[in-house]
Amino acid sequence: MNWTTICAFEALLPERGVCALVEGTQVAIFRTYDDDLYALGNLDPFSGAYVLSRGIVGTRKGEPTVASPLHKQVFSLVTGRCLDDEAVSVPVYSVRVGDGGRVEVSLEQRVEAGV
Amino acid sequence: MNRIVVVGYGPTAHRLVETLTSKGFGGTVTVIGEEPRPAYDRVHLTSYLSGTSAEDLTYEVPSGIVTRLNTRVTGIDREARQVTLADGGIEPYDVLVLATGSAPFVPPVPGAEHAYVYRTIEDLDAIRTAAKDAVEGIVVGGGLLGLEAADALRALGLKAHIVEMSPWLMPRQVDEGGGSVLKSHIEGLGLSVHAGAGVQEIVTDGAGQVTGLLKPDGTLVDAQVVVFSAGIRPRDELARSAGLEVGPRGGIVVDSGMLTSDPFIYAIGECALAGGMVYGLVGPCNTMAEVAADRIMGGASAFEGADMSTKLKLLGVEVAQFGAMDGALDVTYMDPVAGVYKKLFISDDAQTLLGGICVGDASPYTQLRPFVGKSLPASPSDLLFSGAGAQLDLPDEAQVCSCNNVCAGDIRTAIADKGVTDVPGLKACTRAGTTCGSCVPMLKQLLEKSGVEVSKALCEHFTYSRAELFDIVRVRGITTFSELITQHGQGRGCDICKPAVASILASLHNGHVLEGERATLQDTNDAFLANIQKNGTYSVVPRIPGGEITPEKLIVIGEVARDFGLYTKITGGQRIDLFGARVDQLPEIWRRLVDAGFESGHAYGKALRTVKSCVGSTWCRYGVQDSVGMAIALELRYRGLRSPHKLKSAVSGCARECAEARSKDFGIIATEQGWNLYVGGNGGFKPRHADLLANDLTTDELIRTIDRFLMFYIRTADRLQRTSTWLESLDGGLDYLREVIMEDSLGICADLDAQMERHTATYADEWAATLDDPEKLSRFVSFVNAPGVPDPSIVFSSERGQIKPVMAQ
Numbered sequence: 001m002n003w004t005t006i007c008a009f010e011a012l013l014p015e016r017g018v019c020a021l022v023e024g025t026q027v028a029i030f031r032t033y034d035d036d037l038y039a040l041g042n043l044d045p046f047s048g049a050y051v052l053s054r055g056i057v058g059t060r061k062g063e064p065t066v067a068s069p070l071h072k073q074v075f076s077l078v079t080g081r082c083l084d085d086e087a088v089s090v091p092v093y094s095v096r097v098g099d100g101g102r103v104e105v106s107l108e109q110r111v112e113a114g115v
Numbered sequence: 116m117n118r119i120v121v122v123g124y125g126p127t128a129h130r131l132v133e134t135l136t137s138k139g140f141g142g143t144v145t146v147i148g149e150e151p152r153p154a155y156d157r158v159h160l161t162s163y164l165s166g167t168s169a170e171d172l173t174y175e176v177p178s179g180i181v182t183r184l185n186t187r188v189t190g191i192d193r194e195a196r197q198v199t200l201a202d203g204g205i206e207p208y209d210v211l212v213l214a215t216g217s218a219p220f221v222p223p224v225p226g227a228e229h230a231y232v233y234r235t236i237e238d239l240d241a242i243r244t245a246a247k248d249a250v251e252g253i254v255v256g257g258g259l260l261g262l263e264a265a266d267a268l269r270a271l272g273l274k275a276h277i278v279e280m281s282p283w284l285m286p287r288q289v290d291e292g293g294g295s296v297l298k299s300h301i302e303g304l305g306l307s308v309h310a311g312a313g314v315q316e317i318v319t320d321g322a323g324q325v326t327g328l329l330k331p332d333g334t335l336v337d338a339q340v341v342v343f344s345a346g347i348r349p350r351d352e353l354a355r356s357a358g359l360e361v362g363p364r365g366g367i368v369v370d371s372g373m374l375t376s377d378p379f380i381y382a383i384g385e386c387a388l389a390g391g392m393v394y395g396l397v398g399p400c401n402t403m404a405e406v407a408a409d410r411i412m413g414g415a416s417a418f419e420g421a422d423m424s425t426k427l428k429l430l431g432v433e434v435a436q437f438g439a440m441d442g443a444l445d446v447t448y449m450d451p452v453a454g455v456y457k458k459l460f461i462s463d464d465a466q467t468l469l470g471g472i473c474v475g476d477a478s479p480y481t482q483l484r485p486f487v488g489k490s491l492p493a494s495p496s497d498l499l500f501s502g503a504g505a506q507l508d509l510p511d512e513a514q515v516c517s518c519n520n521v522c523a524g525d526i527r528t529a530i531a532d533k534g535v536t537d538v539p540g541l542k543a544c545t546r547a548g549t550t551c552g553s554c555v556p557m558l559k560q561l562l563e564k565s566g567v568e569v570s571k572a573l574c575e576h577f578t579y580s581r582a583e584l585f586d587i588v589r590v591r592g593i594t595t596f597s598e599l600i601t602q603h604g605q606g607r608g609c610d611i612c613k614p615a616v617a618s619i620l621a622s623l624h625n626g627h628v629l630e631g632e633r634a635t636l637q638d639t640n641d642a643f644l645a646n647i648q649k650n651g652t653y654s655v656v657p658r659i660p661g662g663e664i665t666p667e668k669l670i671v672i673g674e675v676a677r678d679f680g681l682y683t684k685i686t687g688g689q690r691i692d693l694f695g696a697r698v699d700q701l702p703e704i705w706r707r708l709v710d711a712g713f714e715s716g717h718a719y720g721k722a723l724r725t726v727k728s729c730v731g732s733t734w735c736r737y738g739v740q741d742s743v744g745m746a747i748a749l750e751l752r753y754r755g756l757r758s759p760h761k762l763k764s765a766v767s768g769c770a771r772e773c774a775e776a777r778s779k780d781f782g783i784i785a786t787e788q789g790w791n792l793y794v795g796g797n798g799g800f801k802p803r804h805a806d807l808l809a810n811d812l813t814t815d816e817l818i819r820t821i822d823r824f825l826m827f828y829i830r831t832a833d834r835l836q837r838t839s840t841w842l843e844s845l846d847g848g849l850d851y852l853r854e855v856i857m858e859d860s861l862g863i864c865a866d867l868d869a870q871m872e873r874h875t876a877t878y879a880d881e882w883a884a885t886l887d888d889p890e891k892l893s894r895f896v897s898f899v900n901a902p903g904v905p906d907p908s909i910v911f912s913s914e915r916g917q918i919k920p921v922m923a924q
Binding site: 005013014015019026029032055056058059060064069107 | 597637792897901
């Protein structure tokens with residue numbers, strides 16, 4: 001896999017997202033309270049705006065989620081699926097902590113995005 | 116049958132035309148009234164003296180109804196089927212409805228012509244004028260209306276006396292024991308009660324000015340104003356002269372379909388004699404109107420007499436009576452210390468509830484009235500002593516709202532079939548609780564018991580309501596979300612509970628909203644201290660207190676907008692919104708604004724937004740107070756106050772109300788004497804005029820009252836509940852709010868005051884603080900790995916010389 005280094009893990013605030021620009025693609029990266037990392041496409045499919053990284057991070061029935069800051073649809077950080085509308089999902093990207101505690105993202109999707 | 120003519124435009128006539136309209140009556144309806152305005156709410160007439168305007172009391176005329184106001188009907192020509200008017204006109208009818216109401220009874224004693232009566236808005240105007248130069252006032256008549264009139268005199272600043280012929284007050288509602296408890300309540304308020312006393316003469320001086328009332332025993336009660344409230348007499352003179360049958364003691368005789376002795380003429384309301392009775396209560400009169408409307412349109416409904424039960428709060432005392440006022444057996448509970456008297460009447464076999472009387476605590480009325488004529492739901496002593504009544508299940512046919520004749524079954528149907536889940540919904544759907552409001556607690560009970568579980572849980576992470584969480588945070592001294600959810604919730608929160616808790620923490624502790632963990636709780640608007648727009652850019656609103664701004668500052672806003680290429684628009688709250696800023700531009704924009712003396716306008720927060728103002732007495736030839744100065748003072752006092760939802764306010768410098776204060780959460784209107792405070796207004800999705808909370812306040816009183824209003828709202832409202840819906844859902848409504856924040860009935864005012872003091876003492880501009888904090892500033896970047904690259908997805912085109920967002924798809 002082709003990994004792109006983004007920033008120091010410690011620069012990420014727990015339970016908040018940031019946006020990274022990876023080869024022209026906007027990727028929303030989230031650090032949860034238990035220090036897990038997740039990466040989704042930053043495009044909110046409902047509004048057409050690139051804003052998912054600015055949503056509120058939380059859980060729904062234990063599953064880590066982010067809510068779109070525009071109209072509050074909730075997406076699973078694990079599957080990218082919209083939990084309020086089964087027909088909609090966003091791409092999920094691979095993310096890890098690499099050498100020297102740096103966050104790395106690969107554009108190869110872990111989960112195939114639906115339409 | 117095309118033409119209905121209604122004579123008289125009081126509440127009963129109003130209910131008639133409303134019913135005809137809602138049933139789709141196709142002909143013309145003409146209502147002729149002698150008063151200068153359409154029907155108005157007489158139940159709340161007294162509020163007119165405390166500042167509620169005549170317009171607010173007046174009902175809206177249903178569309179399509181023709182009205183002729185200020186017009187007296189002088190005769191009925193039954194042959195030609197037309198009425199003649201004082202102005203010489205005639206009005207032909209196919210069906211005539213007499214809703215001429217009643218007139219106050221004034222006993223024929225010497226000097227009676229110098230006394231006032233208490234029925235119309237004009238009567239109240241006259242009393243108010245007379246009270247200006249008076250010290251003491253007398254109300255003759257200690258019934259329901261008489262006590263209301265006495266309360267009005269007291270509110271006008273007079274020492275009030277009540278003269279009642281019977282040995283005790285409210286003889287039609289309570290027995291002697293209840294009357295004595297009521298008397299001590301009323302005397303405790305400083306009123307004098309002269310029971311068992313008649314009127315010999317109204318004494319006047321040579322100039323016709325009233326100086327007192329002479330009782331038959333020769334004693335004189337000093338007073339400069341005398342108001343008669345000694346019963347009503349049906350206005351049946353038109354019917355009488357037209358040869359319609361009237362009762363021996365007055366009242367137009369009607370059958371159960373409200374038809375008079377003429378098959379084309381109906382009579383409804385207080386002028387009608389139905390089953391040998393004249394009814395003076397709003398509930399039966401409304402029923403008569405509905406029956407008449409139904410009959411006119413071919414229906415067969417009938418008026419079968421009415422429940423004369425009453426529940427009211429007079430001079431702060433609850434008084435209620437239901438069912439019969441005697442019975443073979445009775446059980447009494449009396450606590451003279453607490454001022455409570457409760458009595459139930461029971462059949463001789465001790466099985467059937469016949470009626471009851473309550474003074475000082477009307478809860479048996481709410482719980483037990485539906486059981487009148489039915490078997491007792493529990494032992495009388497349990498019902499009176501242990502409060503067991505609250506747990507009772509009402510039968511479907513039990514009447515819940517007597518004003519609008521709504522039964523428990525109707526409420527259950529609305530809940531089960533129409534999916535209603537709250538009291539405002541029930542009001543809209545069934546009309547229950549919309550007239551006197553005394554059944555609202557019962558509506559709540561029915562909702563709770565309906566099985567439609569109205570969960571108060573905030574979300575899946577907290578089983579508590581926002582108000583409960585607020586108390587938990589306040590009482591346990593919790594300062595972080597993690598602490599709260601670990602100890603009192605489950606999971607890790609969501610977009611519902613996180614901002615709600617962030618708001619609670621901010622209301623209580625007033626720290627920076629982006630400090631530490633709090634940064635992770637905020638909606639994007641609070642996270643970037645700006646308002647997100649559809650394309651992911653933000654808008655910026657600097658505070659312009661009261662809408663007052665210097666030319667220099669106006670120029671700075673213009674320059675900032677020009678230099679950053681922002682779209683500018685004047686807002687409804689008298690400030691300027693700058694649109695199209697990218698997150699990475701926000702700190703630079705705010706650096707310029709803060710340097711020029713601006714601060715956050717909190718347009719992004721559930722917090723105080725603006726206090727609008729008109730230009731006020733400084734410039735305006737009509738203004739009576741400095742509305743701009745007051746608006747600025749209030750905006751600076753409450754700026755940054757986080758609350759369950761946004762808060763808007765306005766101050767008008769005179770009654771013309773140019774600032775539209777009554778559409779605000781708290782609105783202030785200047786008077787010659789001070790300030791009137793209105794609360795619970797809303798524009799928006801569900802417009803609501805604010806209610807008058809207090810009038811003629813001094814500046815200090817005004818600020819203290821607003822302080823408490825806001826803090827009480829912040830403590831007790833649900834998440835995202837505006838003050839308007841909060842006020843409507845408040846048990847006891849405006850009266851209760853007044854008791855809590857003006858009379859300190861819960862003993863929390865010192866706490867509320869201290870909480871507001873903390874807020875004002877610790878306020879700091881959160882944009883200035885953010886600019887001074889490199890860590891907070893570091894989050895204002897487009898891309899964490901390419902902070903200098905602007906978001907390429909944000910594209911604008913141009914319209915009318917300004918930018919406009921272009922969406923990708």
